[in-house]
Amino acid sequence: MNVGLENLWIGGVVITAALAMYVLLGLYGLANRLKFSKSSRELYLRQAEILLERVRDRIESDANAIESWTGNRKFEVSKRVYECDDESVCSFSLVPHDHRQLPRFFPGQFLTFDLKISRTETVTRCYSLSDVPNPKEYRVSIKRVPPPNDSPEVPPGVSSNHFHDEIKVGDILDVRAPSGKFWLDLTEDRPVVLIGGGIGITPVLSMVNSIVASGGSRETWLFYGVRNHGEHCMQEHLDTLRAANPNVHVVICYSNPNPADRLGTDYDYAERISVELFRRVLPSNNYQFYMCGPPPMMESLIEDLGSWGVPDEDILRESFGPASGRKATKPNVVADASGPSVKFKRSGTAANWDDHYGNLVMFAEANGIEIPYACLAGNCGTCLTTIIDGEVEYPGGAPAYSTEDGTCLTCSCIPLGPVTLDV
Template sequence: MLSERTIQIVKSTAPVLQTYGKDITARFYETLFRDHPALLNIFNQTNQKAGRQPTALANTVYAAALHIDQLETLLPVVKQIGHKHRSIGVKAEHYPIVGEYLLRAIKDVLKDDATEDILQAWEEAYGVIASIFIQVEQDMYEEAQNQTGGWEGYRDFYVDKVVRETPEVTSFYVKPSDHQPLATFLPGQYVSVKLSVPHETYTHIRQYSLSDAPGKDYYRITVKRETGIEEGIVSTYLHDQVKEGDILPLSAPAGDFVYEANPEKPVVFISSGIGITPVVSMLKHLVHEHPSQKLTHIHAVRNSEHYALKREMNDLGQSVRLYVAYSQPTVSDYEQNDFQLEGRMNEDVLNQWIEDKDATYYVCGSESFMKSILSSLKALGVKEESVHYEFFGPKMSTV
């Protein structure tokens, strides 16, 4: 329990954190990695260089300050972050280090405005917040390890099959190298892949959705080749270097963007580009487990040449109502007439395609796509609690 004085001091710093939060977290990561470079083996270095992770951490710290007297309201976010931390290997012993460098960063940026009272209040508050994360993540570690076929840390998988889906998307089918049982997963979850890329000083970890239904003797990840020099380090290595028989270390499945069973209610999936990967897992699972459930999938992509897993979606047949929007259809697309919209989705289009607004929604794609879709759904009167979403970018993290 935090004292009332501590709560008031921390809440009073919220406006300052809103203004200087990113400066503080940028300073935090700078000094943390300078003094503890081995942590670069855990953190996504691309997100650091692009400034995305400092922004995510700044948002998290600001939210903690606002809700320090009602930390239970942050539990959904804590669990989301906890999945990421468990997946990449953040441990309890990392939290004191993080706390030390976060307080240093607050002092460095705010200078004399960071009084002893403020620093002491934040030290106390951080201790309480860290203990919540540690407990949540410990439960996740135990669950991942103790389930049938589960494991701790990273487990070696061999690449059983490589399938080129589109010019820029490839699927990798992997099986455990020890030939022991394989843990199941919830449709929509992801795994972390840990790679030692030639000429790179530190290991790289990336999360990829499991793109097939659970219950197989393999996992499948479907990876888009990123075009940026930094962004493409891992995806380029996977596309150009990894072949059948190679070994990929994977952590146990994680993530909370998963189908929440309610067979009585219609489900609408809305995705764009590579955001289709967790959706395919959920749809294939639902068609098998709940064949009578009313399912709709709305997908936006450049054209059929870039439509990853298109054949598998079409194979679902009459079980799923499919709507496809191509932003740049090819001549062949016009000839085949297998799409419903040329251009980008908007509120009017969604209003036509969604028959039952009182459905459960799962939305996945780029950040700009997500913002547009979520805004449109809100305008259509869809309840916020009915919408689940995941954007393919850095997941918020406290460390």
């Protein structure tokens, strides 16, 4: 161990290495007084050095956690990389503008961006971190969202298209600290199945990369589903993971392969990800299942995994809501709606609920009331609102973000009866 009088910069705190020297000299003197043999003394000191290294690593880890931030922090875009042939997914590498070390995050978590779309419009959106924790930079991978095929009149994704069309290397972005409760515990070694549907690959990619980077032998299965090769992100990287790590099994599914797509080379199965596929491929159902993708895919998998005997606590999910350009299409109160009354106390507005909107955020927007939101999936808490009176329910199941009694996540709930919100 190279111990001198130089200062060590650890997690933003200056720690004098003389302290380490002092401890080692004390141990050395103790070893001499106890008349250890030379070999025993060397072993004793080596064990002390290892212990000090572990303490220093723990100090650095704790300091990193302390260095997290509240509110927005400025980040500079250092790199842009298209990740698939159709260029629908682009990765953005972000470095802190203040050049300070970044806190670690848990693989699977996301960043929240406050994007200035124009001089008068700012939108808040969440994007998953797509690589291992790195003290120097973060990475997010963002899919450009076009209008829905069956609703071309709906505008394309506001934030995703802004990233693809407007954000350049060197631009400065406002970013909130990593957050989210969908993450992989790297201290465990239980076998895992990671499932990514479409752009839902991003958080599970962070997970599998982190498993590999940890150097362990944890059994890992990654199921990745897209329509065809044009949407296949990071193919070379995934192929390398599979070839270089015997504990990592990568399974690629194309639901609608092109004639030029090669079975056995580009993809493994011409079908959607399903529990029926798991039954054919996995040795058993004794895994923790982490999934992220379109809600219909996950709803089907969750139900079928339960039927297969997988306990609820072993099924973890992250939803990607259609925040990208989803806008309420009815600008005024719906006079003929027959749902329960929804009152917005601060604005003095009341209207009858209409199932057309799907959640209270969109319903509020249709009635001229803005409730800030980011994920539209109950993950981030941006839309948290106080309930003055009444009750709500979550059609998609309990949200990942925990709420206190008397509050709700308006992006993913609907009124259970008459309700009054503090908006």
